[in-house]
Amino acid sequence: MPYLNINGQFLTPMQNPYIRSGDAASSIGQEGLSKIIFTESMQNLQSDVRYAISSGQSLRLLFIGEFGAGKTTRMNIVQREIESSGGLCINIEFARLRSLIERSTDPQEQLDNVIGVILDKIAETLGIDFNVVYGDRTLMSYYRTIMDMFAKARKELILLTFDEIETLFNSFELEVIDFASFLQGLADNFISKQGWNICACLIDDYLSELYTVAQQLYEGRFQFHIIEPLRDDEISRYIIEKNSSKTGKHNDPYPYDLETIKFVGEASGGIPRYIEAICYSLWASGESRGFVTLNDAVETFSRVYRHNAQVFFPKICQTYNFSDNVKAFFHLLFVSGGKSKTFKELAKYSNYCIVRSFQSLDEDSVIRRLRNAVEELLDASDPAAQDFISKNIEFFGIHPKRFSFKDPTYRSIYESIV
Numbered sequence: 001m002p003y004l005n006i007n008g009q010f011l012t013p014m015q016n017p018y019i020r021s022g023d024a025a026s027s028i029g030q031e032g033l034s035k036i037i038f039t040e041s042m043q044n045l046q047s048d049v050r051y052a053i054s055s056g057q058s059l060r061l062l063f064i065g066e067f068g069a070g071k072t073t074r075m076n077i078v079q080r081e082i083e084s085s086g087g088l089c090i091n092i093e094f095a096r097l098r099s100l101i102e103r104s105t106d107p108q109e110q111l112d113n114v115i116g117v118i119l120d121k122i123a124e125t126l127g128i129d130f131n132v133v134y135g136d137r138t139l140m141s142y143y144r145t146i147m148d149m150f151a152k153a154r155k156e157l158i159l160l161t162f163d164e165i166e167t168l169f170n171s172f173e174l175e176v177i178d179f180a181s182f183l184q185g186l187a188d189n190f191i192s193k194q195g196w197n198i199c200a201c202l203i204d205d206y207l208s209e210l211y212t213v214a215q216q217l218y219e220g221r222f223q224f225h226i227i228e229p230l231r232d233d234e235i236s237r238y239i240i241e242k243n244s245s246k247t248g249k250h251n252d253p254y255p256y257d258l259e260t261i262k263f264v265g266e267a268s269g270g271i272p273r274y275i276e277a278i279c280y281s282l283w284a285s286g287e288s289r290g291f292v293t294l295n296d297a298v299e300t301f302s303r304v305y306r307h308n309a310q311v312f313f314p315k316i317c318q319t320y321n322f323s324d325n326v327k328a329f330f331h332l333l334f335v336s337g338g339k340s341k342t343f344k345e346l347a348k349y350s351n352y353c354i355v356r357s358f359q360s361l362d363e364d365s366v367i368r369r370l371r372n373a374v375e376e377l378l379d380a381s382d383p384a385a386q387d388f389i390s391k392n393i394e395f396f397g398i399h400p401k402r403f404s405f406k407d408p409t410y411r412s413i414y415e416s417i418v
Helices: 040-055 069-084 093-102 107-126 139-153 164-171 174-188 202-214 214-219 233-248 259-267 272-285 296-302 306-320 324-335 344-349 356-360 363-378 383-392 407-415
Strands: 060-065 087-091 158-163 195-203 223-226 391-396 402-405
Touching: 040 069, 060 202, 069 087, 069 093, 069 158, 069 195, 069 296, 069 402, 087 093, 093 107, 093 158, 093 164, 093 174, 107 139, 107 174, 139 158, 139 174, 158 344, 164 174, 164 202, 164 296, 174 195, 174 202, 174 214, 195 202, 202 214, 233 259, 233 272, 259 272, 259 296, 259 407, 296 324, 306 324, 306 383, 306 407, 324 344, 324 356, 324 363, 324 402, 356 383, 363 391, 383 391
Parallel strands: 060 195, 060 223, 087 158, 158 195
Antiparallel strands: 391 402
């Protein structure tokens, strides 16, 4: 039966509390798409922003974290506080503006082109004629132009955000140090203007490069916020609060059980965007039953990410020199749902096997090859292969023998495609 809320009313599929793509707040200003679960660090950030606003201090924030860690969500928190205090927010989303930026092989010219698009976006947001404010192409001219535009906005509180800065380094001939210099100079020019704030985010792939120019940003009075994955207790609270927002059942994981939440934590690695994507599928899969167990979760995950496994397992077998029998064993264990399966249960899925020769075999032949695969794994002598096996495969029982993937395997498969 469908899920029920605390009042005994049915929940519709439209009330799934998770976002299919996993990006609950992947666009600046779009936090209303999904309930934001405030972690301790987010609560601290909110308090710091409110204090800065009330005391007339300016904010210089740089959020750094991996894909889906919550950088843009934090920028949304800052924006919401600025707007609720009557301020104005100007959002520079480089992923969306990429097509407007002219390419150049000359780094300085490329930076000029990027800044030109930034000026254009600011002018568009403020409703100012671009041609009136655009001066000569020097950094000081750019800073003066931005200052002039902000002054014309007649707002005491303004937030300028730079989202997905890594787009500039991935797509154009622009170095981290060049854009960091621009940010530092802009921040220096803002110092005398209380209430003019800058907030930026960058994926942690560039963290090592950023450290080489950190002094520049510190001189611009930027505060670095390194975003870590959620802890186990934070993952549990995240999912329970998400579910409770629709069921009304306070502090109740329904329709999941605690083992399901643990599995999601392992598979997602504590990254909010991954939690969203996985939980969306799990919620949808359990609507006909009215609950989601661990076995349901593993089976759903295996079905949704089957294509990804078709890429992942061949790479593993190539790395550790495993045979096609082992490749078939891994894949059948995954597509069957992966938890506590016998040879006979795995053989039922032989038609889905990525090893084509298995698809034409009878059940006894499939079972015989799977036995050979398990013997190969147990007899592995390479230390690296032994380490992989111990971390990813669980063997138990005698008659019949059963096999399971350990939860980190699902995390690895998910990571391989996101």
